[in-house]
Amino acid sequence: MTLSDLALDYVAHLKHHLKQLLPDQPIEYSGMPWPPDDPNRQWPV
Numbered sequence: 001m002t003l004s005d006l007a008l009d010y011v012a013h014l015k016h017h018l019k020q021l022l023p024d025q026p027i028e029y030s031g032m033p034w035p036p037d038d039p040n041r042q043w044p045v
Helices: 003-021
Strands: none
Touching: none
């Protein structure tokens, strides 16, 4: 996993938790699924 992959995965995971904490707030979808469908995925940069 590259540093870029790690950073993008972190953002996707953070948004997942923000949606849990703030279910009524609109949170922009980043296009990165969480939990990941494929653990060996490569994020587009």
